[in-house]
Amino acid sequence: MSDLEKEINRRRTFAIISHPDAGKTTLTEKFLLYGGAINLAGSVKGKATARHAVSDWMEIEKERGISVTSSVLQFEYDGYCINILDTPGHQDFSEDTYRTLMAADSAVMVIDGSKGVEAQTRKLFKVCVMRKIPIFTFINKLDRDAMDTFDLLDDIEKELGIATCPINWPIGSGKEFKGVYDRDSRSVICYSDTEKGTKEGIATVIPVSDDKLLRDTIGDAAADKLFEEIELLDGAGAEFDLDVVRAGELTPVCFGSALTNFGVEIFLRHFLNMATTPLPRMADCGLIDPVKEDFSAFVFKIQANMNKAHRDRVAFMRICSGKYDANEEVRHVQGGKVMRLSQPQQIMADERKILSEAYAGDIIGVFDPGIFSIGDTLCAPKSNFRYEGIPTFAPEHFARVRQMDTMKRKQFVKGVQQIAQEGAIQIFQELHSGLEEIIVGVVGVLQFDVLKYRLENEYNVEIKLENLPYEHIRWVENKDEVDMEKLTGTSDMKKVVDMKGNPLLLFVNPWSVGMTQDRNPGLKLSEFSRN
Ligand code: G4P
Numbered sequence: 061m062s063d064l065e066k067e068i069n070r071r072r073t074f075a076i077i078s079h080p081d082a083g084k085t086t087l088t089e090k091f092l093l094y095g096g097a098i099n100l101a102g103s104v105k106g107k108a109t110a111r112h113a114v115s116d117w118m119e120i121e122k123e124r125g126i127s128v129t130s131s132v133l134q135f136e137y138d139g140y141c142i143n144i145l146d147t148p149g150h151q152d153f154s155e156d157t158y159r160t161l162m163a164a165d166s167a168v169m170v171i172d173g174s175k176g177v178e179a180q181t182r183k184l185f186k187v188c189v190m191r192k193i194p195i196f197t198f199i200n201k202l203d204r205d206a207m208d209t210f211d212l213l214d215d216i217e218k219e220l221g222i223a224t225c226p227i228n229w230p231i232g233s234g235k236e237f238k239g240v241y242d243r244d245s246r247s248v249i250c251y252s253d254t255e256k257g258t259k260e261g262i263a264t265v266i267p268v269s270d271d272k273l274l275r276d277t278i279g280d281a282a283a284d285k286l287f288e289e290i291e292l293l294d295g296a297g298a299e300f301d302l303d304v305v306r307a308g309e310l311t312p313v314c315f316g317s318a319l320t321n322f323g324v325e326i327f328l329r330h331f332l333n334m335a336t337t338p339l340p341r342m343a344d345c346g347l348i349d350p351v352k353e354d355f356s357a358f359v360f361k362i363q364a365n366m367n368k369a370h371r372d373r374v375a376f377m378r379i380c381s382g383k384y385d386a387n388e389e390v391r392h393v394q395g396g397k398v399m400r401l402s403q404p405q406q407i408m409a410d411e412r413k414i415l416s417e418a419y420a421g422d423i424i425g426v427f428d429p430g431i432f433s434i435g436d437t438l439c440a441p442k443s444n445f446r447y448e449g450i451p452t453f454a455p456e457h458f459a460r461v462r463q464m465d466t467m468k469r470k471q472f473v474k475g476v477q478q479i480a481q482e483g484a485i486q487i488f489q490e491l492h493s494g495l496e497e498i499i500v501g502v503v504g505v506l507q508f509d510v511l512k513y514r515l516e517n518e519y520n521v522e523i524k525l526e527n528l529p530y531e532h533i534r535w536v537e538n539k540d541e542v543d544m545e546k547l548t549g550t551s552d553m554k555k556v557v558d559m560k561g562n563p564l565l566l567f568v569n570p571w572s573v574g575m576t577q578d579r580n581p582g583l584k585l586s587e588f589s590r591n
Pocket residue numbers: 078079080081082083084085086087107108200201202203204316317318319320
């Protein structure tokens with residue numbers, strides 16, 4: 061195996077998804093702790109500061125000049141080189157959160173054991189399913205009273221429509237949490253609450269065949285319940301099949317407690333064993349092999365004003381094949397230019413490190429003088445292909461935007477278009493109307509504030525936003541077969557076009573979507589746009 065192949069094959073690139081507060085940050089911190097990237101969990105992103113950043117978002121972002129952060133972390137563990145992509149949540153949930161998933165090869169889904177599947181997980185999960193990427197589930201907070209284990213698995217299966225395969229099984233929860241039963245080794249790993257910020261201690265492991273020791277340790281009631289559950293589980297659960305996991309149709313499930321450091325390392329080990337190496341990606345010339353092909357990457361995120369002093373824009377790209385060498389030139393396919401990437405960096409939380417090389421699976425950020433767009437391909441100068449575009453995700457909030465001073469029309473149009481190009485907002489026009497009045501759609505409401513603030517500060521344009529009641533958007537997939545003028549829907553429906561001229565429909569409720577579909581046989585509607 062060549063060195064290049066070795067480097068690529070030891071990479072695992074995944075996104076962490078969860079509903080806010082399920083424990084994503086805590087789990088990430090513990091992962092980093094095992095990798096030795098930090099000495100004390102919590103030091104990556106002081107929890108107190110993180111909280112502060114959420115509640116006082118506008119204040120802090122104002123000081124820095126808007127930047128909705130989402131980070132990429134890289135660490136080494138047991139010979140693996142791991143890239144974690146954080147998916148921002150809370151109010152700063154945006155289209156970027158979705159796009160981040162386009163750059164990952166698998167996803168870790170963190171679920172709060174007392175809550176089961178929650179709204180934000182559901183949304184992000186949909187994107188994982190669309191991409192058919194493997195999903196690994198960590199059910200967290202077992203040190204608190206959790207829902208019944210079978211109910212939790214049932215919830216995942218019903219809510220998300222994916223089969224589950226428990227890797228281990230919790231014994232009680234909350235005050236009665238005794239540990240987990242590892243199905244593979246048929247033994248119980250006893251719960252011990254290690255000090256926060258230290259690695260897992262040496263766990264007591266008891267084979268279930270040692271009935272006496274097990275009963276002495278976890279008590280008769282817990283042991284009886286466990287035996288009953290093991291029987292049920294072995295009889296009923298889905299068979300484990302790695303191919304089905306990798307196809308994204310079966311999720312392995314582990315239980316634990318990120319806060320008390322229990323079950324995290326076991327999960328990480330299982331995960332690394334099962335997760336795929338950097339996957340081939342589809343381009344217009346076919347699948348691109350990560351090892352055989354020379355350097356290639358695609359841009360999945362553009363962040364403006366990362367650093368106020370420089371008013372810079374950083375384009376984040378996922379390397380899909382080969383090795384990136386800072387001394388070599390690359391082709392920016394959409395721009396039609398061969399060039400050297402400017403200041404390639406690895407962005408670690410708040411830190412930036414200049415990179416000289418990186419491999420397929422890695423994420424790099426490069427300084428962007430305004431030439432990159434989301435979905436752009438970069439490749440070796442001798443190649444010339446384009447990766448499949450990144451879909452446009454359905455915004456869920458809409459507002460009509462008006463400029464206060466009509467004299468500033470040019471700046472207004474320029475500003476709105478540029479911000480849309482960065483992918484922070486989507487803009488629509490009513491059928492047959494100009495750009496004086498546009499409709500803006502966003503995935504997270506915070507983006508409205510971002511838009512207003514940036515237009516005022518960067519383009520010197522004041523705007524007024526008027527919220528619109530639409531919540532559901534559908535692109536017309538078979539636009540060539542449909543006469544938009546004649547299309548009849550419900551009275552609350554609005555016909556608009558996006559920036560690329562694709563027709564789409566806005567609806568207030570899901571009922572109207574169904575009704576319009578019924579009234580127009582043959583109409584194909586989609587929640588994503590791939591154009
Ligand atoms: P998020 O990134 O998914 O939003 O969740 P985060 O890790 O920030 O965790 C949210 C809260 O849940 C934090 O408590 C955290 O300490 C707690 N938590 C995470 N994992 C566990 C666990 O396994 N067990 C228990 N009992 N709690 C857990 P907080 O009070 O909001 O913050 P802090 O003051 O503890 O830092």
